[in-house]
Amino acid sequence: MSDPVDATTTAAWGRLKELRSSYEPDLRAAFAQDPERAERYSREVGDLYVDLSKNLVDDEILAALVELAEQTGVPQRRDQMFAGDRINVTENRSVLHVALRMPRSESLVVDGTDVVKDVHEVLDKIYAFSDLVRSGEWVGVTGKRIETVVNIGIGGSDLGPVMVYEALKPYVQPGLTCRFVSNIDPTDVYEATADLDPETTLFIVASKTFTTLETLTNARLARTWLLDGLRSSGAVAEGDDAAREAVSKHFVAVSTALDKVAAFGIDPENAFGFWDWVGGRYSVDSAIGTSVCVAVGKENFAAFLEGFHTVDVHFRDTAPARNVPMLMGLLNVWYDGFFDSQSHAVLPYAQYLHRFAAYLQQLTMESNGKSVRWDGSPVTTDTGEVFWGEPGTNGQHAFYQLIHQGTRVIPADFIAVATPARPLRDGEHDVHELFLANFFAQTRALAFGKTAEEVRAEGTDEAIVPARVFSGNRPTSSIMAPALTPSVVGQLIALYEHITFTQGVVWGIDSFDQWGVELGKQLALQVTPAVGGDEEALAKQDPSTQSLIRYYRAHR
Numbered sequence: 001m002s003d004p005v006d007a008t009t010t011a012a013w014g015r016l017k018e019l020r021s022s023y024e025p026d027l028r029a030a031f032a033q034d035p036e037r038a039e040r041y042s043r044e045v046g047d048l049y050v051d052l053s054k055n056l057v058d059d060e061i062l063a064a065l066v067e068l069a070e071q072t073g074v075p076q077r078r079d080q081m082f083a084g085d086r087i088n089v090t091e092n093r094s095v096l097h098v099a100l101r102m103p104r105s106e107s108l109v110v111d112g113t114d115v116v117k118d119v120h121e122v123l124d125k126i127y128a129f130s131d132l133v134r135s136g137e138w139v140g141v142t143g144k145r146i147e148t149v150v151n152i153g154i155g156g157s158d159l160g161p162v163m164v165y166e167a168l169k170p171y172v173q174p175g176l177t178c179r180f181v182s183n184i185d186p187t188d189v190y191e192a193t194a195d196l197d198p199e200t201t202l203f204i205v206a207s208k209t210f211t212t213l214e215t216l217t218n219a220r221l222a223r224t225w226l227l228d229g230l231r232s233s234g235a236v237a238e239g240d241d242a243a244r245e246a247v248s249k250h251f252v253a254v255s256t257a258l259d260k261v262a263a264f265g266i267d268p269e270n271a272f273g274f275w276d277w278v279g280g281r282y283s284v285d286s287a288i289g290t291s292v293c294v295a296v297g298k299e300n301f302a303a304f305l306e307g308f309h310t311v312d313v314h315f316r317d318t319a320p321a322r323n324v325p326m327l328m329g330l331l332n333v334w335y336d337g338f339f340d341s342q343s344h345a346v347l348p349y350a351q352y353l354h355r356f357a358a359y360l361q362q363l364t365m366e367s368n369g370k371s372v373r374w375d376g377s378p379v380t381t382d383t384g385e386v387f388w389g390e391p392g393t394n395g396q397h398a399f400y401q402l403i404h405q406g407t408r409v410i411p412a413d414f415i416a417v418a419t420p421a422r423p424l425r426d427g428e429h430d431v432h433e434l435f436l437a438n439f440f441a442q443t444r445a446l447a448f449g450k451t452a453e454e455v456r457a458e459g460t461d462e463a464i465v466p467a468r469v470f471s472g473n474r475p476t477s478s479i480m481a482p483a484l485t486p487s488v489v490g491q492l493i494a495l496y497e498h499i500t501f502t503q504g505v506v507w508g509i510d511s512f513d514q515w516g517v518e519l520g521k522q523l524a525l526q527v528t529p530a531v532g533g534d535e536e537a538l539a540k541q542d543p544s545t546q547s548l549i550r551y552y553r554a555h556r
């Protein structure tokens, strides 16, 4: 595997430094001087229309950023990813989420195995299962059809499914509902199951490794809830055989570790597999998306996968200067490296995307929150900005103040769709138009601001003119699509996957491992006996941890 290039040593980085030192952002002037700017800086990928014109760049900067991609080897590493090379160096794994959405007609042979064939075998199994649940042929142990599917998983085994389920609500089969349990806080399982009928509930235990403490604990809680409920109503008899029969009708699993699924007591017949070359945060399009498939049906799930594939093909085959995910990744590198932007807002003007920012937090921050490169050497640039956001217009009434007038540059992605899923009118208003007017207005305000002269011209008292000035030149990218279809949701996810990839390669980091989550997990296991009252274990903790545990024990 090639060594990472230190981006700061490239000629392109030097050029960017030079350009930055003389660049004074002035989007008003940039648009005035170049009436074609909006058109020239807009791109299309699949159904997505992406307007990059309100970013703090000019042609020279963009050209230098494209050179940076080339000089740090982004196109080569992208090709290695698509070829199945083991670019997840620290885990010695291929990174093949792009194979999860390749059409049946394609093949990709890695280590002698056609992974596309394997993918479609599992997909067929998921599609058959989803048909059974949706048609009512799959019944619970008392013969009732399933009404609620509860996905138990955490991280990538939760955030993707819940985000996509919420995004595709209008496509969910009436009479079927999904719920999602992730947290080991027992209130999560409690609230998710409190009003459910065990006879009509199906659990999907989703865990890549099938070792995750939260998920296995919640799965055990759910099994107890199921059996207690069925027994107390007399629906099933006491005894192991009856329990096994009930679990087999009410539990399925998704994992790469099918042996562990069997050991948990779930029939391997009711398990859907995937592979170690799928990272958790890149797995919603694998069997991890089974809950979504059950909810929206196999045709919509297939369209969702096609959406990913459309963007994959664009990313794989398009020259850097026209490559939308690559350009967006490079813009992020530009803001992180040259504007000290430490965060990035993602602001969907689509309420159904209300979990999108939370989903992206794992995708981007677990991928690129690293301080060493893939050869172990320290990075020489900032990496891994904080991604955050909420849907508009809610955010406008909460944190937009800071984006408009704060001291930091916060690049923001605005996302909207032209056709609403629920076209409602308020008397004379098409409410979606009121909504979109805000989407258009915000990026305009951020880019062009309001000068002191303009504020004064409104008759504002001189004392408060400074407070009412908007500097403008606050960078945004606008992403629009015709509608929030399954395909568009897949396209959006793939777009951000490849943006994340591009940034990772420029910084020279392995975007596919997550060692940073391990220490806390180890320590939680080590601390558990102390929490439970073991004085010897307590004495081994540091003084702060000891006092916190003592407080807990005194107040429990």
Ligand code: F6P
Residues within 6 Å of the ligand: 154, 155, 156, 157, 206, 207, 208, 209, 210, 211, 212, 215, 280, 281, 366, 514, 517
């Ligand atoms: O702890 C982090 C992590 O490993 C994520 O990367 C992953 O998505 C999550 O835990 C859940 O892991 P699993 O699917 O193996 O239960």
